[in-house]
Amino acid sequence: MDKILALNILSFLNVREIINTPREISGGLLHKMYKIETDKGTYAVKRLNEEIISRPEAPNNYILSEKFASYSKGNMISAVCAKNKNDLPWTIIDNRYYMVFDWIEAHSLNQNEIENNHLLIISELLSRLHKFNYQSDLVNKEFKNIYFNDFEQIIKDVSNDVFAWGISKHQLIENIKKWINLYNESMCELSHNQIISHRDLDSKNVLWKEGKPYIIDWESAGYINPTIELIDVATSWSRDENGRINKEKFNLVIDCYRENYKINDNLSNAMIGNLGGMLGWLLYSMKRFCDTNNNEDEKELGKKQVIVTYNHLKRYIEEIPYLLDENNR
Known part of the structure; x- marks a missing residue:
C-alpha cells in the first residue's frame, strides 16, 4: 500500500x-x-x-x-x-x-505464553458475552446441515486414484463422511439454544496490554450455541505449542465458566458440535485451492490449510474421550 x-x-x-x-x-x-x-x-x-x-x-x-x-x-x-x-x-x-x-500497542500470546490467569480472564470474559443473550435479525438463526456432496466433487477434481493433497483418498472420504454425520446428529439438540457471540475467540484475536485483554476481529460474530463456543475456547486456549491439549487447562476454562454462567447443554454433544467450524474451514480451504481465479500463493495457502485442518480434525476426534471424563459430561 x-x-x-x-x-x-x-x-x-x-x-x-x-x-x-x-x-x-x-x-x-x-x-x-x-x-x-x-x-x-x-x-x-x-x-x-x-x-x-x-x-x-x-x-x-x-x-x-x-x-x-x-x-x-x-x-x-x-x-x-x-x-x-x-x-x-x-x-x-x-x-x-x-x-x-x-492501533493498539499490544500483542497476542503464543501458546507457550498462556498462563492460568489468562485462562481465567478469557473464560470469565466469554461468560459475560454469553450473558448478554444478544439477538439480531441481521443474520439467520437457523442451523444448516453440512453435506458430504459439497466435499466429494472437489476431492474428485483434485485427486488421482489414491491421494488428494497427499492424503489417502479413501481415508479422507471416510473420515469426512463420519465427521459430518456426527456433527449433524449433535446439532439436532444444540441448534435450539443459540445466541450471538464472537465465534473466533482464540489467542490470535486477543491482544494483551499490561495484563488487560483487547478483543479484535469480530467479523465471525453470529449465532452459535454457547456451549459449542465454550468448548472451542477451552480447546484452543489450552493447547501447547505442539498442538496438544492440556487437560488441566481445559478443565480450568470449563470450571471458571461454570462459576459465572450456567451450562445448559451436554458437553459431549458440544464437543461434536464444535466440528462445524473446522469442517467449514476445511471446505473453504479446498475451494480456495481449486479456484482458478486465485493466484498461486492463494492456492498454496489453501493446500496447506487443507492438510493442517484435516490433521487437526483427526487429532480433535481422538482427544474427545480423553477430555470428557466423569466431570465433563
Whole structure:
C-alpha cells in the first residue's frame, strides 16, 4: 500500500498526512492488514478479502459483527471496533473494502505464553458475552446441515486414484463422511439454544496490554450455541505449542465458566458440535485451492490449510474421550 491510497482510505477521519510508508502486518489467513502512522494518530487498516465481501450475506454479517462489538464495548468489554463511515464499518476505494481501527500497542500470546490467569480472564470474559443473550435479525438463526456432496466433487477434481493433497483418498472420504454425520446428529439438540457471540475467540484475536485483554476481529460474530463456543475456547486456549491439549487447562476454562454462567447443554454433544467450524474451514480451504481465479500463493495457502485442518480434525476426534471424563459430561 502506498501513501496516496492510505490517505484516500483515511480521509473520512480528516487525516491530512501519512507520516511513514504503510507497513503490512499479519492479517490472518484471509485479509491484508496495514499499520499506518498519520498526523491524527496510528491506525490499523484491514483490506477485506474480495471473495469474502462479495458474498450476498457478507455486508450484513460485517454490520452485525461491528454492532455486536460496539454493544460489547458499551458493556465493559474491551472490544476494538471499526471506525464507521456513513454508519457503515468500511470505506470503499476502487471497489475494495477497507476497515479502519485505532492501533493498539499490544500483542497476542503464543501458546507457550498462556498462563492460568489468562485462562481465567478469557473464560470469565466469554461468560459475560454469553450473558448478554444478544439477538439480531441481521443474520439467520437457523442451523444448516453440512453435506458430504459439497466435499466429494472437489476431492474428485483434485485427486488421482489414491491421494488428494497427499492424503489417502479413501481415508479422507471416510473420515469426512463420519465427521459430518456426527456433527449433524449433535446439532439436532444444540441448534435450539443459540445466541450471538464472537465465534473466533482464540489467542490470535486477543491482544494483551499490561495484563488487560483487547478483543479484535469480530467479523465471525453470529449465532452459535454457547456451549459449542465454550468448548472451542477451552480447546484452543489450552493447547501447547505442539498442538496438544492440556487437560488441566481445559478443565480450568470449563470450571471458571461454570462459576459465572450456567451450562445448559451436554458437553459431549458440544464437543461434536464444535466440528462445524473446522469442517467449514476445511471446505473453504479446498475451494480456495481449486479456484482458478486465485493466484498461486492463494492456492498454496489453501493446500496447506487443507492438510493442517484435516490433521487437526483427526487429532480433535481422538482427544474427545480423553477430555470428557466423569466431570465433563
